[in-house]
Amino acid sequence: xxxxxxxxxxxxxxxxxxxxxxxxxxxxxxxxxxxxxxxxxxxxxxxxxxxxxxxxxxxxxxxxxxxxxxxxxxxxxxxxxxxxxxxxxxxxxxxxxxxxxxxxxxxxxxxxxxxxxxxxxxxxxxxxxxxxxxxxxxxxxxxxxxxxxxxxxxxxxxxxxxxxxxxxxxxxxxxxxxxxxxxxxxxxxxxxxxxxxxxxxxxxxxxxxxxxxxxxxxxxxxxxxxxxxxxxxxxxxxxxxxxxxxxxxxxxxxxx
Amino acid sequence: xxxxxxxxxxxxxxxxxxxxxxxxxxxxxxxxxxxxxxxxxxxxxxxxxxxxxxxxxxxxxxxxxxxxxxxxxxxxxxxxxxxxxxxxxxxxxxxxxxxxxxxxxxxxxxxxxxxxxxxxxxxxxxxxxxxxxxxxxxxxxxxxxxxxxxxxxxxxxxxxxxxxxxxxxxxxxxxxxxxxxxxxxxxxxxxxxxxxxxxxxxxxxxxxxxxxxxxxxxxxxxxxxxxxxxxxxxxxxxxxxxxxxxxxxxxxxxxxxxxxxxxxxxxxxxxxxxxxxxxxxxxxxxxxxxxxxxxxxxxxxxxxxxxxxxxxx
Numbered sequence: 001x002x003x004x005x006x007x008x009x010x011x012x013x014x015x016x017x018x019x020x021x022x023x024x025x026x027x028x029x030x031x032x033x034x035x036x037x038x039x040x041x042x043x044x045x046x047x048x049x050x051x052x053x054x055x056x057x058x059x060x061x062x063x064x065x066x067x068x069x070x071x072x073x074x075x076x077x078x079x080x081x082x083x084x085x086x087x088x089x090x091x092x093x094x095x096x097x098x099x100x101x102x103x104x105x106x107x108x109x110x111x112x113x114x115x116x117x118x119x120x121x122x123x124x125x126x127x128x129x130x131x132x133x134x135x136x137x138x139x140x141x142x143x144x145x146x147x148x149x150x151x152x153x154x155x156x157x158x159x160x161x162x163x164x165x166x167x168x169x170x171x172x173x174x175x176x177x178x179x180x181x182x183x184x185x186x187x188x189x190x191x192x193x194x195x196x197x198x199x200x201x202x203x204x205x206x207x208x209x210x211x212x213x214x215x216x217x218x219x220x221x222x223x224x225x226x227x228x229x230x231x232x233x234x235x236x237x238x239x240x241x242x243x244x245x246x247x248x249x250x251x252x253x254x255x256x
Numbered sequence: 257x258x259x260x261x262x263x264x265x266x267x268x269x270x271x272x273x274x275x276x277x278x279x280x281x282x283x284x285x286x287x288x289x290x291x292x293x294x295x296x297x298x299x300x301x302x303x304x305x306x307x308x309x310x311x312x313x314x315x316x317x318x319x320x321x322x323x324x325x326x327x328x329x330x331x332x333x334x335x336x337x338x339x340x341x342x343x344x345x346x347x348x349x350x351x352x353x354x355x356x357x358x359x360x361x362x363x364x365x366x367x368x369x370x371x372x373x374x375x376x377x378x379x380x381x382x383x384x385x386x387x388x389x390x391x392x393x394x395x396x397x398x399x400x401x402x403x404x405x406x407x408x409x410x411x412x413x414x415x416x417x418x419x420x421x422x423x424x425x426x427x428x429x430x431x432x433x434x435x436x437x438x439x440x441x442x443x444x445x446x447x448x449x450x451x452x453x454x455x456x457x458x459x460x461x462x463x464x465x466x467x468x469x470x471x472x473x474x475x476x477x478x479x480x481x482x483x484x485x486x487x488x489x490x491x492x493x494x495x496x497x498x499x500x501x502x503x504x505x506x507x508x509x510x511x512x513x514x515x516x517x518x519x520x521x522x523x524x525x526x527x528x529x530x531x532x533x534x535x536x537x538x539x540x541x542x543x544x545x546x547x548x549x550x551x552x553x554x555x556x557x558x559x560x561x562x563x564x565x566x567x568x569x
Contacts, residue, residue: 007365011351018353082349086410089315089343090366091335254271255317 004092008100009107016070016108025069026112029062033119040127048129049218055120056138056214059113063146064173066112067105071153072165074101075250088255095247098154102243105150113143137228138217144235145211149173151239152206155246159253176208206238259329261418261449262291262314266323269309283309285473286323291451291466293417296444298460298481299453300556301470302564307453308346310470311422314451315343327418339367342416346423346453348407356391356398356406357382363410381409386435401432408436412443419443421452425459437463457557467556469563476563481556488554488562489528495548496539497521503542508535521547 016022036054040047075098078084088097117139121131152172156165175182182202186195210231216223267289270282284306291297301307312318313325316332330337350359357378364374382391385405395403404424411419424440425433433456440463443450454460460467461481469477469484477484491513496502497520504512511530516523526532532549539546554562 003368004366007362011362015351015353082345082347083351085317085345086343086348086350086363086407087366088317089338089341090363091338091368092366093333252319254319255312 001093001096004096005100005103008087008092008097009102009104012074012101012104013107016105017111019070022066022070022108022112025062025066026115029058029112029116030119032058032062033116033123037123037126048124048127051120051123051127051129052135052218053214055116055123056135056142056217059116059120059139060142060145060212060214062116063109063113063142064149067109067146067149068153068166068169068173070108071105071150072157072162072169074105074154075157076160076162076165079255084255094251098158098247098250099243102150102154102246105154106147109143109146109150113139113146132217132220134213134217134220134222137223138213141211141213141228141231144232145208148176148206148208148211148235148239148242151242151246155242155249158246158250172205173208175202176206177212178209179205179207180209207234210234258293260290260326261293261295261328262289262297262451263326263329264289264310264314264323265326267310267313267320267325268322269306269313269318270321282321283473284313287475289468289475289478291449293449294444294447295466296440296450296464297452298464298467299451299470300455300457300460300467300560301453302455305470305564306473307470308422309473311345311420311451311453314420315341339414340417342411342414342419344404344407344411344421344424346426348403350395350403350406350410352394352396355394356387356402356409359395359406360391360410360413363413367414369413377413377415378409381412384412385409385439400427401429404428404432404436408439412439417449419448419450419452421450423453423455425454425456433459457560461556469560471564477559484556484559488559489551490554490558491528491552492526492530492532493548493550493552494524494526494532494535494539494546495521495550496524497545497547502539502544504535504538507531508538511535 033055036051039054040050043050084097088094120139124131124135149169153165153169156168160168179202182205183199186199186202189195191198213223264287266286267284268282268286269284270280273279273281287310299307299310309318313320314327325332327337328340332338351362354362360378360381361374364378369377382388385408387402387405387409390402391406395406398406404427408421408424411421419440421440424436428436437459440450440452444463450463452463464481466479467481467484468475502522508531511527512524513527514525524535526535536546536549
């Protein structure tokens with residue numbers, strides 16, 4: 001089973017790294033991270049904090065853009081171009097195909113996060129700031145958030161067009177970041193049955209706020225190991241659930 | 257009798273279309289068919305007849321709305337059976353970011369071939385499909401014919417027992433058609449069961465043992481290529497002596513389509529539904545000698561046109 005997933009993942013990774021748009025996005029992200037040097041100089045003795053703030057923001061923002069942009073096309077493009085016709089006839093199950101596409105994309109995000117993270121650490125080194133635990137934790141959780149976002153993108157890609165998948169995934173990313181506030185506000189609006197329904201939908205969203213820990217890293221506050229591990233476990237469980245649904249949907253559909 | 261490699265029983269497919277899935281279309285009506293080991297079966301029909309739908313059902317890309325598909329005695333999906341199927345789709349779209357060799361390597365890995373065995377088969381197939389020295393170029397730079405050749409190579413990579421080809425010769429120049437035809441013939445000689453769709457009837461006549469004519473989603477005729485039209489009379493011919501014109505009763509005279517004489521004999525061409533018995537009696541009654549009675553049956557092309565004409569209107 002793992003061999004089939006790996007073959008598809010390897011090919012998905014190869015496809016992504018031969019995509020020029022990925023490099024354009026990476027260069028823009030690196031440009032933004034490098035701009036933190038200038039912004040840091042403009043600040044008053046806060047250059048390290050500015051570099052961390054801008055750098056972590058760039059890793060998160062461009063990671064999400066790459067995750068959504070490539071993630072929404074993972075299955076749709078295969079269906080649209082009919083490239084999967086000869087693949088699915090091979091001794092490979094459809095769920096292996098979906099998982100292979102997902103893990104291929106995760107490999108791309110590992111590479112992107114490593115490159116962006118390395119540049120960020122390099123800039124901090126130039127400012128005599130060695131890598132610290134809170135910063136590495138923030139990069140790790142930012143990457144975990146991306147794994148959830150890609151899973152959501154793959155889920156939508158299994159049955160809708162890239163435009164709709166992109167809109168839904170971006171919407172879920174934004175609302176997922178605001179999940180705590182949504183759950184606090186909705187009961188106070190007095191919407192009755194509609195409010196209950198919206199609350200139920202809000203509860204289905206991933207709580208991405210847990211992954212956004214840049215402020216801890218900027219001020220050098222270390223999160224507890226329990227928080228980090230439980231957040232990662234939450235991300236893995238949510239991802240597994242969404243991918244399972246994507247596999248079921250993709251497994252049932254006709255490949256036209 | 258040899259084992260059935262493909263068994264279709266009541267196989268049908270319908271789709272719901274429209275914004276609210278309110279309309280139902282049925283590209284394939286219940287279809288029963290068996291293809292036996294070592295046979296080369298041609299599936300012919302006009303565009304939209306349901307050939308590609310049937311093939312997609314065969315390889316598991318579509319799910320049947322009714323009926324069953326059994327390949328090599330088992331129902332798909334089945335890993336062991338999938339290893340034994342070689343498939344080339346009608347529109348052979350492959351990953352354009354790969355080279356021809358990379359595509360074949362990808363398929364070798366999907367088949368679970370050991371690397372050395374994969375390399376050996378790839379090298380042999382690249383040679384066999386006439387792509388030696390050209391297969392390392394990116395697929396996006398390939399011509400249609402080159403893509404078809406690489407597509408055929410990937411279909412043959414698993415040394416399949418069953419080769420399913422959807423319009424393998426479409427859009428190819430005469431050389432490409434010839435080469436692909438030769439490869440299919442080689443596979444046939446090796447004992448591979450070949451199921452292919454086409455609307456190039458001359459290819460079907462040259463390659464196939466049996467043929468099925470599909471029109472409007474229904475299988476209209478199935479039979480051996482050399483026998484399929486044998487029961488279908490196009491016309492009848494009676495050669496008689498003397499050459500002198502016969503006086504035929506009014507009912508019979510109208511059934512004669514053509515009359516030719518060479519000075520010694522007369523040949524009467526009759527409609528398929530002419531009353532031959534009565535005509536022969538009349539000839540004998542008038543002192544004629546019947547030399548030969550010929551039955552002109554339909555060829556594949558005529559049968560194809562007759563079966564598909566209504567659907568095309």
